Amino acid sequence: MSGTLNKVMLIGHTGDDVKMHFFEGGNSIGRFPLATNESYTNRTTNERVTTTEWHNIVVRNKGAEICEKYLKKGDKVYIEGRLKTRKWQDDKGQDRYSTEIQCTDFTFLTPKNEQQDGMQQQQSQAPSQSQKPAAPAQTQHVQQPEEDDDLPF
Numbered sequence: 635m636s637g638t639l640n641k642v643m644l645i646g647h648t649g650d651d652v653k654m655h656f657f658e659g660g661n662s663i664g665r666f667p668l669a670t671n672e673s674y675t676n677r678t679t680n681e682r683v684t685t686t687e688w689h690n691i692v693v694r695n696k697g698a699e700i701c702e703k704y705l706k707k708g709d710k711v712y713i714e715g716r717l718k719t720r721k722w723q724d725d726k727g728q729d730r731y732s733t734e735i736q737c738t739d740f741t742f743l744t745p746k747n748e749q750q751d752g753m754q755q756q757q758s759q760a761p762s763q764s765q766k767p768a769a770p771a772q773t774q775h776v777q778q779p780e781e782d783d784d785l786p787f
Contacts, residue, residue, distance in 0.1 A: 646670040664698030714739040
């Protein structure tokens with residue numbers, strides 16, 4: 635087999651609200667952290683151990699706007715995409731690397747009533763803040779368009 639595959643599928647909880655960045659020409663990008671958990675029992679101590687892995691999710695354009703509108707911290711979401719590693723330099727000129735999930739597809743998994751309950755709790759805690767509307771009853775499912783790659787095939 636001579637082909638390759640770069641595919642990631644995650645189900646996890648958002649660690650923060652979607653942070654948006656808008657560009658000239660109407661394009662946008664949304665970023666948010668996603669936590670996935672793994673639980674196992676330590677055989678020597680019989681103690682239940684849970685580890686959390688954090689993933690940086692990047693969503694583009696219409697998908698990013700939908701995520702910003704309906705996702706909030708703690709919501710459960712299915713993410714499908716591909717790994718992308720970026721190289722950048724920090725303030726000291728050192729090369730740094732960030733690995734992100736470039737989201738191509740997502741489905742909201744938090745039921746509508748749980749989102750509304752969370753919003754009511756937020757409203758009682760901070761009534762002066764504007765609130766986002768609750769997500770529709772069905773899960774959102776948006777297929778992101780594939781970006782042009784520099785690959786010859």
